[in-house]
């Protein structure tokens with residue numbers, strides 16, 4: 001059990017106390033300084049397992065994740081507005097302080113996707129694209145140059161801000177579409193996608209995340225791929241952690257925990273082909289994984305790549 005006496009937890013708690021008393025989380029010198037300190041504190045590999053926090057620290061973590069999510073949204077809105085003032089916004093994306101992080105994260109996600117998918121996806125959904133849909137923009141611009149991207153966001157202002165960024169680009173304006181909706185209200189439309197990306201901030205705690213994943217398991221096309229963002233070690237104080245066991249209805253193919261400045265872990269999973277005895281109303285229950293899946297995680301929390309397909313030969317068991 002990790003409690004508030006742990007030196008790293010004490011440092012994070014101190015930063016939480018300062019952040020939670022700020023008047024506003026809009027970008028400013030103080031906000032930028034505190035969040036930079038927080039990220040640098042949580043980034044290094046550590047043995048901290050956020051699923052084993054005492055109640056008080058777990059409560060602080062839940063609140064901190066929400067504050068980080070709010071600040072991230074405000075930061076993206078701020079820079080989306082500035083970018084919209086340029087004639088060609090997409091030529092100036094590097095003014096966003098975390099642009100190189102997105103370049104690296106998208107490269108990582110593309111590498112993992114191509115490792116498990118032989119065909120180039122025709123249609124991709126990005127859930128939680130926001131006012132600055134950098135993942136879709138980077139993937140569409142550099143990696144998936146013939147794929148169409150459908151971006152979903154619950155925030156009504158996200159669509160208009162995002163459209164202003166891509167409308168000046170003749171290629172992306174034809175391949176990127178934006179929908180204002182809670183993803184929980186999208187049902188049969190999810191069947192159209194070969195790949196669904198789920199942003200780290202959709203589902204801000206375990207219950208919400210599991211509800212979204214179960215919704216996707218119910219409506220995604222059998223065999224379609226789900227790319228999720230999670231967190232590992234102390235990075236779990238910045239973002240929700242997705243546990244492979246939360247992914248009912250999917251076979252987990254691989255989990256990658258970056259150790260550089262890319263904060264999010266990447267999980268790739270595939271929706272099970274629909275077994276004869278199941279239907280959309282009753283998605284397949286949890287795959288009875290050998291407990292080796294759990295051992296891998298528990299044995300070495302510093303392990304940064306778990307390829308479940310090699311480790312567990314799931315594919316053989318399913319064929």
Ligand SMILES: C[S@@+](CC[C@H](N)C(=O)[O-])C[C@H]1O[C@@H](n2cnc3c(N)ncnc32)[C@H](O)[C@@H]1O
Pocket residue numbers: 072073076127128129130131132133134135136152153154155158181182183184199201202203
């Ligand atoms: C701040 S963005 C981060 C994504 C980032 N721009 C990217 O390209 O990876 C996360 C977005 O998720 C959206 N969101 C949260 N819950 C959602 C839901 N249930 N359905 C759709 N969008 C949601 C928020 O409105 C927010 O704009």
